[in-house]
Amino acid sequence: MKRQKKDKDRDSESERKDFLKRLLLQKRKQILAEAKSEIGKFIRGENKQLVETALDDGDWSVVDLSEDINLRKLSEHKKTLERIDEALRKIEEGTYGICEDCGSEISEERLKVIPFAIYCVECMEKREKMEEFKEEEY
Numbered sequence: 001m002k003r004q005k006k007d008k009d010r011d012s013e014s015e016r017k018d019f020l021k022r023l024l025l026q027k028r029k030q031i032l033a034e035a036k037s038e039i040g041k042f043i044r045g046e047n048k049q050l051v052e053t054a055l056d057d058g059d060w061s062v063v064d065l066s067e068d069i070n071l072r073k074l075s076e077h078k079k080t081l082e083r084i085d086e087a088l089r090k091i092e093e094g095t096y097g098i099c100e101d102c103g104s105e106i107s108e109e110r111l112k113v114i115p116f117a118i119y120c121v122e123c124m125e126k127r128e129k130m131e132e133f134k135e136e137e138y
C-alpha cells in the first residue's frame with residue numbers, strides 16, 4: 001500500500017516537472033519572439049537578420065552594447081530569459097521553487113503567476129527596493 005502511494009507521488013511530481021518545463025519553454029519562445037519583433041522596429045534588413053540569429057544563440061552583446069535606448073530596453077527581455085533558463089536548470093536539479101536568498105519555499109500562487117521566480121515575495125521586494133535605491137543614486 002505504502003509503496004503504491006509513493007509511486008503515485010513520484011508520478012505527479014514528474015508530471016509537475018514536465019508541466020513546468022513546458023510552461024517555461026513556451027514563455028521562453030514568447031519572450032524571444034517579442035524581443036525579435038521589438039528589434040524589427042529599430043533595425044532593418046541584413047542587420048536585423050544578424051541580430052536575430054545572435055539572439056537565438058543567446059548572444060545579446062548587440063543589445064547590451066547598443067547606444068540606442070530603445071534597443072537597450074530589450075535587456076529586460078534578456079533578464080527574463082536568463083531567469084527562465086535558471087528555472088529550467090533548477091527543475092533539473094530539483095531545487096525549483098526554493099528562494100535563492102533565504103532558502104524558503106516560494107508559494108505556489110507566486111509560481112503560477114511568475115513560473116520563473118527565483119526569489120520569494122519578501123526577498124524580491126527587498127531586491128526591488130535595493131534596485132530603486134541604486135537608480136536614485138545614479
Ligand SMILES: [Zn+2]
Pocket residue numbers: 099100101102103104119120121122123124
Ligand atoms: Zn526569500
